């Protein structure tokens with residue numbers, strides 16, 4: 001299988017790293033292109049042994065699967081640059097936040113098989129939480145191929161396309177919330193007099209251990225939290241501060257904000273396209 005990546009940013013690197021680690025694809029069968037940063041292309045080629053090219057035709061022509069991995073705001077320009085070389089034989093997998101498969105199909109102006117996905121950066125170590133949804137013309141086997149690719153870089157689940165906004169708010173952006181907590185806990189540890197190295201080690205291992213307990217014990221977070229919390233003890237005091245500061249409510253607002261932003265980004269692009277279409281019709 002030959003895979004092309006349009007966009008050579010952090011997500012492309014995370015997915016390539018994960019696919020190569022699992023041996024899903026040989027590095028010679030992966031080709032990457034971007035907009036202008038040649039140094040970045042060269043660096044990816046050196047680090048992973050993948051092919052890299054500025055030539056968009058070369059990038060997509062032989063690919064069985066084409067990943068769209070530019071920023072949502074660059075979707076139109078990025079797709080314009082490749083659309084004349086893409087055919088219905090190829091599967092297009094978008095990782096773009098917010099942008100619907102319908103908009104992607106419209107941008108290509110072809111009845112292309114499109115799968116929309118939302119992975120996260122933990123793909124780099126094979127631990128992405130990914131959800132995927134089928135576009136208008138994609139077939140069941142396309143969904144299965146996408147699922148097998150994303151399963152190689154972590155967990156992959158199938159959802160209705162509309163749910164991808166919520167998925168983006170929860171697990172697409174999710175690693176950043178956990179890093180935010182790690183930063184806050186490290187700062188707090190330093191404030192209590194621990195040195196940086198010790199603080200970092202303890203915080204990291206605490207997060208890893210707690211995540212693995214969630215995964216391996218099958219106990220709910222509520223049950224696990226109660227197991228840590230001795231009546232009248234230290235945890236109870238700490239958690240009561242989190243309650244008083246409405247941290248749980250803050251997470252509801254955080255994920256609501258991120259989910260809304262995903263919808264907004266999709267709408268911004270769809271509206272721009274509609275404007276262009278109505279301008280053309282008026283002329």
Ligand SMILES: NC(=O)C1=CN([C@@H]2O[C@H](COP(=O)(O)OP(=O)(O)OC[C@H]3O[C@@H](n4cnc5c(N)ncnc54)[C@H](OP(=O)(O)O)[C@@H]3O)[C@@H](O)[C@H]2O)C=CC1
Nearest residue numbers: 007008009010011034035036037070071072074078096097
């Ligand atoms: N970061 C994350 O955690 C996640 C991101 N996503 C989605 O993944 C996508 C990529 O994100 P991320 O990797 O963080 O972004 P980056 O900013 O790291 O990379 C974007 C890449 O797109 C390239 N690009 C821009 N315009 C074009 C164009 N016209 N043609 C070809 N390539 C182009 C850029 O090239 P150049 O440098 O030359 O300008 C750059 O290589 C986004 O759509 C995002 O919504 C999804 C899940 C998680």
Ligand SMILES: O=C(O)[C@@H]1CCC=N1
Nearest residue numbers: 097168171172173174
């Ligand atoms: O912040 C963003 O828009 C992207 C989508 C999910 C994670 N990063």
